[in-house]
Amino acid sequence: MRSLKWITLLLSVVCIFCSAGCASKQSAETAATVTVWHWMTDREPAFQELAKRYEAKAGIKVDFQLYAPSDAYSQKVRAAAQGNTLPDIFGILGEKRDFSSFIKAGFILDLTPYMEENSGSWKNNFFAKALAVNEFADGNSYGVKAGFYGVPIDIMTIQMLYNKNLFKKLGLNPNKPPETFQEFLDIGKKLKEAKMQGLVSGWGEVWMIDCLANNYAFNIMGEKKVIATIRGEVPYTDPDWIKVLSLFKDMQESGVLANGLVTMINKTAEQLFANEKAVFAFNGSWCVNVYKGMNPTLEYGAMLPPAASSNYPMAIWGGAGSSFMVNARSDRKEEAVKFLKWLTDRDQQAYLSEITNNLPANKNSLNKIPDILAQFAKGMESATHPNLWGVSEYSVVIETLDKGIQSIIIGEKTPEQVAAEAQKMKEREMAKKRR
Amino acid sequence: MRISIRDTLENYAFVLPALIIFSIFYIIPFINVFLYSFLDWDGIMRIDSSNIVWFTNFTEAMTDKIWWQSVWQAGFITLIALTFQNALAFLLAWACDREIRMKNFYRVIFFIPPVLSEVVVGLVWKWILDGNYGILNSWLVSLGFPNLVKDWLSDPNTALTTLAVVHCWKGFGWGFLLFLAGLQTIPRELYEAARVDGANAWQSFKKITVPMMVPVTVLVMILTVLGTMQIFALIYTMTGGGPGYHTEVPVTRIFASMRGSSRFGYACAQGIIFGVILMIVSFIQYRFSKKAKA
Numbered sequence: 010m011r012s013l014k015w016i017t018l019l020l021s022v023v024c025i026f027c028s029a030g031c032a033s034k035q036s037a038e039t040a041a042t043v044t045v046w047h048w049m050t051d052r053e054p055a056f057q058e059l060a061k062r063y064e065a066k067a068g069i070k071v072d073f074q075l076y077a078p079s080d081a082y083s084q085k086v087r088a089a090a091q092g093n094t095l096p097d098i099f100g101i102l103g104e105k106r107d108f109s110s111f112i113k114a115g116f117i118l119d120l121t122p123y124m125e126e127n128s129g130s131w132k133n134n135f136f137a138k139a140l141a142v143n144e145f146a147d148g149n150s151y152g153v154k155a156g157f158y159g160v161p162i163d164i165m166t167i168q169m170l171y172n173k174n175l176f177k178k179l180g181l182n183p184n185k186p187p188e189t190f191q192e193f194l195d196i197g198k199k200l201k202e203a204k205m206q207g208l209v210s211g212w213g214e215v216w217m218i219d220c221l222a223n224n225y226a227f228n229i230m231g232e233k234k235v236i237a238t239i240r241g242e243v244p245y246t247d248p249d250w251i252k253v254l255s256l257f258k259d260m261q262e263s264g265v266l267a268n269g270l271v272t273m274i275n276k277t278a279e280q281l282f283a284n285e286k287a288v289f290a291f292n293g294s295w296c297v298n299v300y301k302g303m304n305p306t307l308e309y310g311a312m313l314p315p316a317a318s319s320n321y322p323m324a325i326w327g328g329a330g331s332s333f334m335v336n337a338r339s340d341r342k343e344e345a346v347k348f349l350k351w352l353t354d355r356d357q358q359a360y361l362s363e364i365t366n367n368l369p370a371n372k373n374s375l376n377k378i379p380d381i382l383a384q385f386a387k388g389m390e391s392a393t394h395p396n397l398w399g400v401s402e403y404s405v406v407i408e409t410l411d412k413g414i415q416s417i418i419i420g421e422k423t424p425e426q427v428a429a430e431a432q433k434m435k436e437r438e439m440a441k442k443r444r
Numbered sequence: 445m446r447i448s449i450r451d452t453l454e455n456y457a458f459v460l461p462a463l464i465i466f467s468i469f470y471i472i473p474f475i476n477v478f479l480y481s482f483l484d485w486d487g488i489m490r491i492d493s494s495n496i497v498w499f500t501n502f503t504e505a506m507t508d509k510i511w512w513q514s515v516w517q518a519g520f521i522t523l524i525a526l527t528f529q530n531a532l533a534f535l536l537a538w539a540c541d542r543e544i545r546m547k548n549f550y551r552v553i554f555f556i557p558p559v560l561s562e563v564v565v566g567l568v569w570k571w572i573l574d575g576n577y578g579i580l581n582s583w584l585v586s587l588g589f590p591n592l593v594k595d596w597l598s599d600p601n602t603a604l605t606t607l608a609v610v611h612c613w614k615g616f617g618w619g620f621l622l623f624l625a626g627l628q629t630i631p632r633e634l635y636e637a638a639r640v641d642g643a644n645a646w647q648s649f650k651k652i653t654v655p656m657m658v659p660v661t662v663l664v665m666i667l668t669v670l671g672t673m674q675i676f677a678l679i680y681t682m683t684g685g686g687p688g689y690h691t692e693v694p695v696t697r698i699f700a701s702m703r704g705s706s707r708f709g710y711a712c713a714q715g716i717i718f719g720v721i722l723m724i725v726s727f728i729q730y731r732f733s734k735k736a737k738a
Contacts, residue, residue, distance in 0.1 A: 087488060271688075419599070
């Protein structure tokens, strides 16, 4: 009986230490491979196929590991950084401030020497705006050494979409989407009469509200003033910001927004638009693949958000859709860089674009893309992105603005109240930083 | 009987594996959370290069109106769960404890919602409650109540209560199971003796069932409070805390601090404050239950 007890005890101790043993074994197994972590469910089969092709060509195994959804992926990357277990190649989801923290903590390799070698042949393959998202300029406010720290694997633009069939039913020209904000609001009246739903988007996830609000801020006050606001030189209570916030009130009152928009997640918005239950959508170029899967016969077009002012051109968010970074502490960083060079080469980019319907980051691969993707690609001319501005707004200020816009849409707050709340939050954060 | 040193060591040795596991997965993380709450840490930088801000995170959380709004909203959902959900669970358990047809079938049916994933439940109910194409609104119209049609989750007047009702639907099965187990432990002889003494059904319920069920009721109430105050997945999938801040609860705020704002130090401070609130509530409940038992 006594010996049985001791055997039981021994087994328990063995069980506890087994997990550590498993981890070591796993490390040994992956020693000969380049490991890539990503969150892109739709691209997983294409990545696996490309990994096979690369192994056949270069003799190096590439292990793509998918961790979805993106929230879970994001937490995994942060936890791995703390545990020093990041893979050879990984992506970062978040603001440029988070990106800079990873760099400053020594987790990300400076790719500038690789980009610049052979007269910049690798760098010159990319769309400039796509690469700029991963670039830190001289004297940047994040305190990061100037250089390129990531490789874009595709580009995206976030635009408005309209359903051509529903346009016809409303008596509108399907080849002439609204160009001015007033024309857009006027469609709201027709929507009400026809009992149709207007604009759908993932505004329950708030960052997409931020995106549209910024588009209109650029249109109404121009880039300089927007960036001056982020720097704290212009208050959110400025009349131009009130105008931006008032646009959401106008949209709600005109009936151009779909019901339930403030708690709508983007997946629901995509389903509604793909199933022809909404006339407009505000979505990124990744939607082409999503809509194709949901309704291959959907007839739609892409358009810039209708301009609310003629003072400045309308700007939309665009640039690198997804990027990969190389782990600066990896033993296989040279192999990782070589693989990324191959992955972003023309043929591989064309393959990725063909299979996943995403816009390629390599500008030499744009030859054969569907018409709707070409419309999204055209949007790159008007593209901007917070990661290109050189300064980042405080996250809590963005949240206050975005939640405030939700409150404006449900008629709970006025644009002036929301602007005052955002400014108060901004001043609080700036005071904290000064301390 | 004297216990030898060898036996004592042997006993400790058996406790050791559990103690190691408990320390690794509970005590050490708790200490870390406590220490991180004093830092201005974004979850990425090395801990030793983060600024120590001492109690700034705590004072900020204590003065954050949105945080306290989220606590009150979780309290509201808890109140609905304590009353409506537990009353429903008790009534159904009481019904299934009696000699009714197909009672085993009902027991299985009532226990289905708790075993479903909260995310799945959230998505299904989101679809049912959809303001444009949801079945609830379509039923209301076909039953002749078009004036009751609402955008249940996007209207600030109904969003929180709607979530509370869905939470009750999802959670009443646990209470049902515990109440049923409690009811089955009451000796049948007590009811027979009461009947012989001329007690009617109501008197039997009041004088036998209710007092005998006090310990189970206290347990169910404590579990309801702790479970409901920590509600997250259902809200995350159904409203994301919106519209505005109308359905935010403490865990969604902690998540927003971590994920949205990259303020891990602040999120840790929020977590500790929330833990203290739960401990206080549990302690008060425990004191009340002791009084009730006495």
